[in-house]
Amino acid sequence: MLPAPYAKEPVFEAHRWHAAESSYRKVAGLFGYQEVRTPIFEDIELFLRSSGETSDVVSKEMYDFKDKGDRHVALRPEGTAPAMRAYIDSSMGGQGVVSRLCYFGPVFRYNRPQKGRYRQFHQAGYELIGSPSPLADAEIITATVRYFKEIGLDNLVVKVNSIGRAETRGAYELAILSHVDKWLDGQDEEQQAKARKNPLRLLDTKDPDLRAELDGLPSILGFLGDDSKANFAALQEHLAESGVAYEVDDSIVRGLDYYTDTVFEVVSTEYGALCGGGRYDGLVEQLGGPSTPSVGVGIGVERALLVADMAGKAPRAEAPSRWYVVAATESARAAARTLAIELRSMGVGCTLDLDGRSVKAQFKQADRNGASMTAVLGDDELANETVSVKDLVTGEQKTLPRHVFLRIADD
Ligand code: AMP
Numbered sequence: 001m002l003p004a005p006y007a008k009e010p011v012f013e014a015h016r017w018h019a020a021e022s023s024y025r026k027v028a029g030l031f032g033y034q035e036v037r038t039p040i041f042e043d044i045e046l047f048l049r050s051s052g053e054t055s056d057v058v059s060k061e062m063y064d065f066k067d068k069g070d071r072h073v074a075l076r077p078e079g080t081a082p083a084m085r086a087y088i089d090s091s092m093g094g095q096g097v098v099s100r101l102c103y104f105g106p107v108f109r110y111n112r113p114q115k116g117r118y119r120q121f122h123q124a125g126y127e128l129i130g131s132p133s134p135l136a137d138a139e140i141i142t143a144t145v146r147y148f149k150e151i152g153l154d155n156l157v158v159k160v161n162s163i164g165r166a167e168t169r170g171a172y173e174l175a176i177l178s179h180v181d182k183w184l185d186g187q188d189e190e191q192q193a194k195a196r197k198n199p200l201r202l203l204d205t206k207d208p209d210l211r212a213e214l215d216g217l218p219s220i221l222g223f224l225g226d227d228s229k230a231n232f233a234a235l236q237e238h239l240a241e242s243g244v245a246y247e248v249d250d251s252i253v254r255g256l257d258y259y260t261d262t263v264f265e266v267v268s269t270e271y272g273a274l275c276g277g278g279r280y281d282g283l284v285e286q287l288g289g290p291s292t293p294s295v296g297v298g299i300g301v302e303r304a305l306l307v308a309d310m311a312g313k314a315p316r317a318e319a320p321s322r323w324y325v326v327a328a329t330e331s332a333r334a335a336a337r338t339l340a341i342e343l344r345s346m347g348v349g350c351t352l353d354l355d356g357r358s359v360k361a362q363f364k365q366a367d368r369n370g371a372s373m374t375a376v377l378g379d380d381e382l383a384n385e386t387v388s389v390k391d392l393v394t395g396e397q398k399t400l401p402r403h404v405f406l407r408i409a410d411d
Contacts, residue, residue, distance in 0.1 A: 019315030020301050023150035024104050024124040031143045033102040033126050038082035040106065044074040049286055050081035050258055052198070061109040063119075075108035079125040079298055080258075080280070081287070087129055088289035098130040104301075116271035116303050127296035129284070134231045137262045137279055137295050138238035144275055144297045145244050148266065151304055152313025156274075159249035160239070160264040162232040163200075163278075164224045172223045173199040176214075183213040200253045219250040228261050235262060258283045262295065268307050275299040319370030321349035323409065326362045328378030335377050339387070343375075348410045350375070367392060375405065 028035060044064050051058045057077045064074040076082050083103050092099050104124045113119055126143050128136045141158055148156050163169060176199040177184065184192055195202055205211060224232065239246050252263050263278035277297030284292035308314055323343060327336035336352055343350045351369050353362045366374050376388040387405040390397045400408070 013317070015317040016305055016315050018318070020122075020124070020151060020305060021104055023147055024102070026150055027143050027147045028102045028126070030146065031100065031126070031139065033100040033143075036083055036086045036101050036103055037105070038076070038079075038086050038103065041073045041075050042082055042085070044072045046081050046085055046287070047074055047077060050084070050283060051078070052258070055198075055201075057109065061111050063108045063110055077109050078107055079103045079105065079123045080127065080283070080296055083125065083127050083296075084129070084283055084287055084289075084294070087127075088284060088287055092129075096130075098128065098136075101127045101129065103127075116306055118302060122301040124299045124301055125296060127294060129294040129296075130292055131295075132281065132293035134234040134262075135238055136293075137231075137235050138242060138244075140277060140295050140297050141239060141246070141264055142242045142244055144264075144266070144277065144299065147299060148274070148304060151315070152308045152311060153304065156245070156266050158239075158244060158246040158264055158266050159252055160235065160246050160262065161220070161248060161250050161252040162224055162228055162235075162261050163220055163253055163259060163263055164228040165260055168220065168223045168225060168228060169200065172220050175218060175223070176200070176202060179217045180210065180213045183210055203251060203253050220253070221248075221250050231261055258286065264297075268303065270310065271303045271306055273300065274303050274307060317370065319372060321351050321369070322372055323348065323350035324362070324366030324369060324371035324374045325350050325352040326359060326366065326374050326376045327353065328359050328376050328381075331379060332377040332382055335382055339375060339377060342406065343409055346406065346410060375409070 025035075027033075044062070047058055047062065053059060062074050062077055064072060067073055083101050087099060087101060092101075102125060105122060106120050107123050108120050110119060111117060124147065126140055128140055141160070145156065145158060148154075164172075177196065180195075180202065184195055187195070202210060203214065205214075221232075236246070236248070246264075249265075252265055253259075258280040259278045260281045261279045263276075265276050266274045268274055275297055277295070279293070279295040281291075281293040283294060284290065305314075325336045325340045325343070327333040333356075340350050340352050351366075351371060353365060357365065363374065372391065372393050374390045374392060376390060378388070381387055381399070381402075385402045386399050387402050388397065388399045389405065
């Protein structure tokens, strides 16, 4: 037997991807975002510099390897850093320029697969680059909510938080370390070093002992500087103004190092986070570009589709073509082929039997193909230059002059 694929469930049904992608493109159009397509693999340095070496994504989950030229490369584990690199490389920015970029594509993480967690999955992302305004944060969150709405998910609540600037993080990290002092003493050296290097990550823990230890830890919101506080208040006002349902959740800190101030998630009870985003004012500079405030989101498309399934909003399969041309007699087969050629030359999709099947079998094939209409040619139709049309959904039948049929076929 072949090994199990890296990604399954909704992944193989293309009509779901068409729905997911057309929703993504619709939102891009509504808010004015331009798509970038970046390579699947990148120099590993890009992710080391952006995500931070202690992040789970970089330290445990990266698919990285040396190529034949001894270059250390990685399959992209997320979409933001490549989009930002593309932004810097193509010199899209510039003083005072705001760029709106978006992407949709596969990303790769080495983790334990389960429903809603795959080693290859897809992210749709929106990045607003060049504005420090909380209006930019609100726009990204509003576009995210609109994306979920487009794929059928209406009643989602966005969880927002602010993790402030470097000073806030520094002070809060010290507060975390002193709060879990006793627990930390009981850990091995490696664990201690890791915790000291990035104490915020402790807040993501699933370890029940540490969870208990973290009880009573003061909120990061109490450590915010004045600017961060004002931005967070403004963001909430703008969200309310846009009609976005949100709640403040000070436990959200996000797994990647590059976030500043706003962080947000939409969480489902069954599959965890459906998206993650926030502001990352230092990222462009960290990647070698000019200092550029930015905010963005990465949406987990498989999870969003799974939740849409549960809500009874699974995208419906589209028929590959609407018409099936049926030859009712042997002598009508050539005329059926000619009619199919004509329909296609007019831009109307159709399918027809290639294997001399009986009329009954042709109707069965039409049904199986998802066609909703059949155009039937038999001896009478050939003699009278007509086409008999049967609507497979309503059962309605009528015979039309051939030229009239050709006029209505693309309606
Ligand atoms: P992140 O870049 O970690 O914030 O991830 C963004 C979104 O991608 C998450 O909110 C999830 O919806 C989704 N995601 C992350 N990891 C996986 C995975 N292994 N399989 C499927 N979706 C994932």
